[in-house]
Every structure is written in C-alpha cells, then in structure tokens.
Amino acid sequence: MDEKRTAWERLQLVHTKGRPTIKDYIPQIFTDFYEMHGDRLCGDDKAILGGIGRLDGRPVTIIAQVKGRDINENKACNFAMPHPEGYRKALRLARQAEKFHRPIICFIDTPGAFCGVAAEERGQGEAIAKNIAEFMTLRTPIISIVLGEGGSGGALALGVCDELAMLENAEYSVLSPRGFASILWKDASREQEASEIMKITAEDMVRLGVAEAIIEEPLGGAHNDLDKISENIKEYLSQKIPEKCQKDIDVLLKERYTKFRKIGAFTE
Amino acid sequence: MFEGFFNVVKERFNGAEEEYKPPMFKCPRCTQTSPLSRYEELHRVCPKCNYHGRLSSQERIAITVDKDSFKELDGGMKSGNPLDFPDYSEKQAELQNKTGLNDAVITGTATIKGSPVVIGIMDSRFMMGSMGSVVGEKITRAFEYATDKGLPVVMFTASGGARMQEGIVSLMQMAKTSGAVKLHSDAGGLYISVMTDPTTGGVTASFASLGDIIIAEPKVLIGFAGRRVIEGTIKQRLPEDFQLAEFMHEKGFVDMIVERRKMRSVLSHLLKLHGFYPKEKEA
Numbered sequence: 001m002d003e004k005r006t007a008w009e010r011l012q013l014v015h016t017k018g019r020p021t022i023k024d025y026i027p028q029i030f031t032d033f034y035e036m037h038g039d040r041l042c043g044d045d046k047a048i049l050g051g052i053g054r055l056d057g058r059p060v061t062i063i064a065q066v067k068g069r070d071i072n073e074n075k076a077c078n079f080a081m082p083h084p085e086g087y088r089k090a091l092r093l094a095r096q097a098e099k100f101h102r103p104i105i106c107f108i109d110t111p112g113a114f115c116g117v118a119a120e121e122r123g124q125g126e127a128i129a130k131n132i133a134e135f136m137t138l139r140t141p142i143i144s145i146v147l148g149e150g151g152s153g154g155a156l157a158l159g160v161c162d163e164l165a166m167l168e169n170a171e172y173s174v175l176s177p178r179g180f181a182s183i184l185w186k187d188a189s190r191e192q193e194a195s196e197i198m199k200i201t202a203e204d205m206v207r208l209g210v211a212e213a214i215i216e217e218p219l220g221g222a223h224n225d226l227d228k229i230s231e232n233i234k235e236y237l238s239q240k241i242p243e244k245c246q247k248d249i250d251v252l253l254k255e256r257y258t259k260f261r262k263i264g265a266f267t268e
Numbered sequence: 269m270f271e272g273f274f275n276v277v278k279e280r281f282n283g284a285e286e287e288y289k290p291p292m293f294k295c296p297r298c299t300q301t302s303p304l305s306r307y308e309e310l311h312r313v314c315p316k317c318n319y320h321g322r323l324s325s326q327e328r329i330a331i332t333v334d335k336d337s338f339k340e341l342d343g344g345m346k347s348g349n350p351l352d353f354p355d356y357s358e359k360q361a362e363l364q365n366k367t368g369l370n371d372a373v374i375t376g377t378a379t380i381k382g383s384p385v386v387i388g389i390m391d392s393r394f395m396m397g398s399m400g401s402v403v404g405e406k407i408t409r410a411f412e413y414a415t416d417k418g419l420p421v422v423m424f425t426a427s428g429g430a431r432m433q434e435g436i437v438s439l440m441q442m443a444k445t446s447g448a449v450k451l452h453s454d455a456g457g458l459y460i461s462v463m464t465d466p467t468t469g470g471v472t473a474s475f476a477s478l479g480d481i482i483i484a485e486p487k488v489l490i491g492f493a494g495r496r497v498i499e500g501t502i503k504q505r506l507p508e509d510f511q512l513a514e515f516m517h518e519k520g521f522v523d524m525i526v527e528r529r530k531m532r533s534v535l536s537h538l539l540k541l542h543g544f545y546p547k548e549k550e551a
Binding site for chain 2: 113114115116117119120121122123124125126128129130132133134136137152153156159160172173174175179180183184197198199200204205208210257260261263264265266267268
C-alpha cells in the first residue's frame with residue numbers, strides 16, 4: 001500500500017484523468033457480459049449501467065454508476081449523476097437478480113444524484129428511498145464497491161449491501177466537500193479544509209463501520225496499472241461472492257440489517 | 269458618556285408616542301403580511317395564501333393526538349460527536365437549552381380519536397430538523413416498536429436533510445430508518461407519512477417517501493435537492509411553485525394535501541379504514 005495520503009490528495013487522485021471507470025473494469029473482471037437497458041417506466045439512464053455476466057463462471061448481476069473517460073462520454077452519462085430512472089433501472093435489475101438467484105455486485109462512482117428539474121419532477125427522493133428500502137430485504141447476496149467517489153444518497157442507493165469495499169483512494173461522503181463547505185460555512189472555496197474534517201477516506205469508513213474492506217491500488221493510484229487494480233478487485237470478489245452465496249439467506253438478511261442498524265453515536 | 273444612554277431613552281419615549289402596531293407575520297410564500305395573532309389563531313396558517321407554517325413538536329402533538337395520550341419513547345437520547353466535529357457538541361448543548369429538545373425528533377405512542385398509533389414528529393427548530401444519529405435511532409426504534417406491537421406509524425416530517433456535522437454517519441441513518449420501515453411494511457404495518465415544511469434532502473430520500481399513504485400540508489416545501497443548488501445547475505430561475513406540496517401532488521408523489529384543521533380527522537378516518545379502532549369498540 002502507498003504511503004499515507006491525506007483525504008485531499010486522494011480526492012485529487014480520484015479525479016485524475018485516466019482513472020479507470022466501470023467500462024474499463026467489466027472486460028477485465030467479468031465474462032459473457034450483456035448490458036440491459038431501461039427502467040420499464042420512463043427511460044434509460046446512461047449514468048447507471050446494468051447487466052448480467054459471469055464472475056469465475058458464476059452468473060452475477062452488475063449494477064454500476066458510469067463515469068465518462070472523455071467529455072463526450074461524460075455528456076452521455078451525465079457525469080455519473082443518475083436521474084430517478086437510473087435508480088429505478090437498478091431496482092428492476094436487482095429484482096431480476098433476486099428472481100434468478102444471482103448475487104448482485106454494485107459499483108459506486110458518483111458525485112451524487114443529479115440535482116435538476118426533471119429529476120425532482122420524476123421523484124429523485126422517492127427513487128433513492130425505494131432502492132435503499134428494497135435492497136435491505138432483497139433475498140440475494142449484494143456486494144458494493146466504491147471505485148472513486150461515493151457521493152451522498154445518490155451513492156447509498158447502490159450501497160445497501162452485505163459488505164462494502166472501498167478502493168484504497170476512494171471516498172464516501174454525505175456530500176461533496178465543496179457542497180459541505182458551501183452549506184456549512186457558506187464558502188465553497190474551503191473544500192480542502194472540509195475534506196479533511198469530514199472523514200471520507202477508506203480507513204475512516206472501516207473505522208466507522210461503514211465499510212468492511214479496502215482494496216489496494218497500484219503504486220501511485222489505480223490509473224497507473226489497470227491490470228493490477230482489476231486483478232485486486234477480482235480477487236476480492238472471487239473470495240466474497242462464494243462466501244456470501246453459501247450463507248443461509250435469512251441469516252444474511254439479518255446481518256445486512258444489523259450492519260446498518262448499529263451505526264450511530266448517541267447516549268441515553 | 270451619557271449621550272448614548274439619553275438617545276436610548278429618547279427613542280423609547282418617541283416610540284411610545286407612535287400608534288400601537290400589532291406584531292405582524294410575513295408569509296414566506298406569498299410575502300404578504302398579516303397580524304401575527306391571526307396567524308397564531310389559525311395554528312400558523314397564512315390567512316392570505318393558506319401556507320402551512322412550521323409548528324414545534326409540542327404544538328403538533330397538542331393539535332393531533334388525544335389529550336394526555338402521548339407517551340414519549342427514548343426521550344433522553346442525545347447525540348454523540350462521531351466525527352469529533354469542532355463545536356458540534358457545544359452547538360447541541362446550546363440548542364437543547366434554547367428549545368428544551370434533546371434533538372430534532374420526538375417519538376412516542378398516542379391515540380388519535382381513540383385509535384392507537386406510534387407517532388414521530390420532527391422539529392425544525394433543532395438544527396433544521398436534520399437527521400443525525402439520534403433522529404435515525406429514534407425513528408428506527410419507533411418503527412421496530414410498531415412492528416413488534418402491530419401498531420400503525422404516523423410520521424410528521426420536517427427536515428433540511430442530513431446532519432452535516434455527523435458526515436457519513438448521518439448518511440447511514442437513511443439506510444437504518446428505511447430498513448426499519450421496510451420490515452414494518454413487510455409485517456403488514458400501516459405507515460402514514462405527513463410531510464410538513466420543509467421535507468427535503470436525506471429525509472425525502474428515505475423514510476418520508478416510504479409511506480403507504482403520503483399526506484402533505486398545503487404550500488409546504490418538498491424536494492430532494494435544494495432550490496439554490498438546482499438553480500445553480502440549470503442557470504435559470506425556477507418557477508415559484510416548484511417543489512411545493514401541490515407540485516409534488518400533481519407529479520404523483522403525494523396522495524393528498526390536507527389542511528391542518530382537518531388533519532386529525534383525516535388521520536383518524538384512515539386509521540379506522542385500516543382496522544385500527546378505539547380500544548373499547550374492539551370488545
């Protein structure tokens with residue numbers, strides 16, 4: 001593992017041009033991948049990709065937020081900020097996975113759910129709430145991995161799972177440090193200060209009981225060696241997926257509920 | 269040295285000579301003013317445009333449940349400081365003193381025209397009703413209690429969203445509360461969500477939007493993203509009615525808009541329609 005980086009330095013790494021996206025990872029980790037489209041209600045949101053493939057020969061459902069590798073890709077996927085139809089597509093595919101007893105692997109990589117007029121009109125809040133509630137009781141194993149940015153409720157909508165892993169330099173937060181500084185101090189330029197105070201790194205997530213595992217990145221960050229980082233992700237999944245699939249599903253669901261149930265700091 | 273003092277006296281004296289002006293309420297929706305006493309008399313409803321203003325949790329309990337029926341659950345719970353966030357503990361202590369509340373939600377059991385309920389009422393006076401560990405835990409426990417006892421839940425929401433000072437821990441409260449709502453629902457429980465001013469952010473994106481029945485008060489703000497954030501994204505002004513209860517009703521995310529003076533009676537009917545009658549009638 002690399003020498004210790006600050007939260008701010010990691011954020012810069014996550015935003016480095018050339019950091020691998022889900023489109024780079026899929027051919028490296030899965031075989032026989034078929035993408036599925038649409039929420040069957042309104043449209044097909046390119047900010048969320050979903051489909052079926054094989055992990056070590058085992059059929060799995062893959063749901064991921066899509067970052068673009070250049071400006072054209074980013075325009076198409078709305079800079080990985082999903083609309084409600086993206087979350088509803090995710091839920092449709094998750095239910096399909098449950099029906100066919102396929103484990104679900106979610107890849108989180110978003111600054112947050114899209115904040116816009118159409119998103120509000122089509123119920124962004126409801127779509128996220130529904131995913132969170134439904135994923136809690138889906139009768140199939142779910143593993144989520146934060147690839148880069150895990151921003152807010154927009155990330156959590158793919159983050160209710162049996163186990164959460166963070167790439168070494170990935171961050172997970174209630175809001176982007178910029179938004180945080182802007183809300184709390186009315187000064188967006190204090191984002192670096194916010195990033196250090198907010199506790200958003202992979203180690204913070206493990207310490208706070210939000211994540212269970214950290215996946216090591218190659219020296220200098222994931223963009224330096226796609227083969228190596230893909231191998232590390234695959235190694236993690238190849239161990240965890242069979243482990244979760246062997247568990248009695250009722251035990252798994254109870255553990256999933258407890259994982260979130262116990263997070264909080266209070267006195268009585 | 270005495271100049272300042274005499275000016276104050278002069279101001280006071282001159283003020284007393286002016287005609288008595290009753291305190292006024294300026295409506296945040298229609299921007300018109302009305303006598304504060306009239307606004308209060310209507311339980312904080314704007315006499316001009318029917319905007320339903322913010323109530324304290326105590327006021328809400330008083331106009332919603334049967335007299336003396338409310339029994340609080342987990343009243344002593346106070347928040348820790350999971351991120352060691354600077355000044356957070358001090359800010360809470362200060363607000364606890366000022367409002368008499370320990371955090372932004374009160375939960376308990378009560379009856380509404382005799383029908384038993386588990387009830388939760390968020391209070392925007394405490395850090396804009398934001399959801400941190402205490403709000404998350406109390407709401408989760410309220411749903412778990414209701415599931416255990418086979419009771420319906422009525423939740424009055426009012427929140428600016430996640431509690432920033434608790435960072436990721438506050439985000440996880442969305443999962444915790446939504447999970448408890450889901451288990452209550454799977455067990456056949458009835459959940460009526462009443463959205464009051466304002467219901468936004470992480471609360472909209474969790475338990476507030478998960479009601480079997482979703483009610484909103486007139487003209488209240490309901491949304492996921494803040495208005496200013498959206499205006500910043502689209503670089504244009506939003507229409508006045510954007511994200512108001514009526515807008516969300518038209519878009520299909522709210523079942524009904526109910527005025528405050530009718531709320532108790534509507535809740536009572538809905539509870540009875542789901543088989544929750546006053547106890548004596550069961551016998």
